[in-house]
Amino acid sequence: MNKSKIVHILLFVLGCALSLFYLSPMFILVNNSFKSLKEIYLNVLALPSKMGFVNYTTALEKLNYTESFMNSLAITVAAVILLIVISSMAAWVMVRYKTKTSTMLFMFFTSALLIPFQCVMLPLVRFMDKLSFMNRPGLVFMYIGFGGSMSLLLFHGFIKNIPEELDEAASIDGARPFQIYSMIILPLLKPIAVTVAILNTMWIWNDFLLPSLMINKPGWQTLPLKTYLFFGQFSKRWDLATAGLIMVILPVIIFYLICQKHIVKSITDGAIK
């Protein structure tokens, strides 16, 4: 009895120590974001001599924070909403139509999950350039193409467990296919739609390579892209860099705190697929 209590305390101490260790890069970052560059070079581990937000205001300005944030937000939200609607529509008919075409098409979508981005990257840039798709709506279009397979797979697995009798009952009552989808099926998809939304949000919000290839107009840059360019511009300005990094990480931390439960569920759901 006594021995298990000691083990319990030891595990608790270990857990706390490890958590602090995992968070230590953040602490160091926050700590230095209040210092002047000179102070940072002097000693990274020391506390700031005075609290000031100069680094933050400068970093926000250099990052064009509001603009980059809004670009990221608009692209992510648009792509995620469209992905949910479009891929759940496709998944629904692919589950309900038990034809050869339907099965083949589903396999076609899912096997494409294997293709690494590097494999399509160069021809894609050329093709999108020709179509004048190298802009924000174009990016949304591309995210639908790249995210479609995974979203389809998740919706497909979920819709399989919705009894077809529901569709048929509505059909007898005179509902047309789109009405059945939008009024009967779509409301039932909420749990899996949350998973699809979170997985795609985490991916699109953080994606760097695609915007870096497609966006060459300053006003259209997303947050990860802008951060990358900001670092290139101020490579040794750690005072601005630390403050900038904190500001870019902040939305993600807030997102986690708000959607903690859903995120954990989505991650495990997505992994099993």
Added chain:
Amino acid sequence: MKKSKLTFWLFVLPLLIPFLMVVIWPAVNGIYYSLTDWNGIGKDANFIGLSNYVKILTSDAGFFSAFRFTAIFSAVCIVIINLMGFCLALLVTQKLKGVTFMRGAFFVPNLIGGVLLGFIWQFIFIQGFEAIGKLTGISGFSGWLSDTKTASIGLVIVVVWQLSGYMMLIYVAQLQSIPQSLTEAAQIDGASALRRLMSITLPLMRPAFTIGIFLTLSHTFKLYDQNLTLTDGDPYGSTEMLALNIYNTAFDFDRFGEAQAKAVIFLIIVVIISSIQLYFGKKKEVEM
């Protein structure tokens, strides 16, 4: 419901069109471009047969060293990340105070994008480690990213920091699916904690380990962002991974055809790895 073909296509096309345009058409095109001397995004490409492949496989030392580094890096990461993930999962499934906070602390790095991860750790390795070195007098802490060995260790640290919490979540889900009655029964029979772990928990965790190992592999093998922003392949290209090598071949040297051939080789490797995964996944199911 009357199942008309028209309805089917009307529902499928909105997804199929972007998919064909963004994934399939460029992929098919990519195979063609890998057989050409394509040397600029907007430029014409002439068919040159398998020359690119021959060149890569016979005289491209950079590609081979990138491949070797990627393979070793992935292997090391798989072991450390899954071991860490499993231990963290065991820890946070204990009845301890503050486990929710601990889970959050371990998992949050996973939400941060790769580009930021690289920059955060650049600061820690360059400035933070320097300070620790000064404080402790150990010279090994300075110049962490300018030494071949420590730079690769640095990359491992970043990815472990990012992915171990992710694996933790997957293992927590599996641990929680193990019926408590099993472990309790063993406890009543006098099995020690270690014994219960070895004989009950670990065997039941096998499917999750397969998932965890291949998820880690697919993350580390295709790693790009962290590689770019932490080391950018430096020092002397020693930490350049496959994805970065492909990118640089195209955009630094304007050898698009050659980069595309590398990408096709990359695809073949990924397909082989995935087939192995599928084989193992199936085999496990039969055994269970």
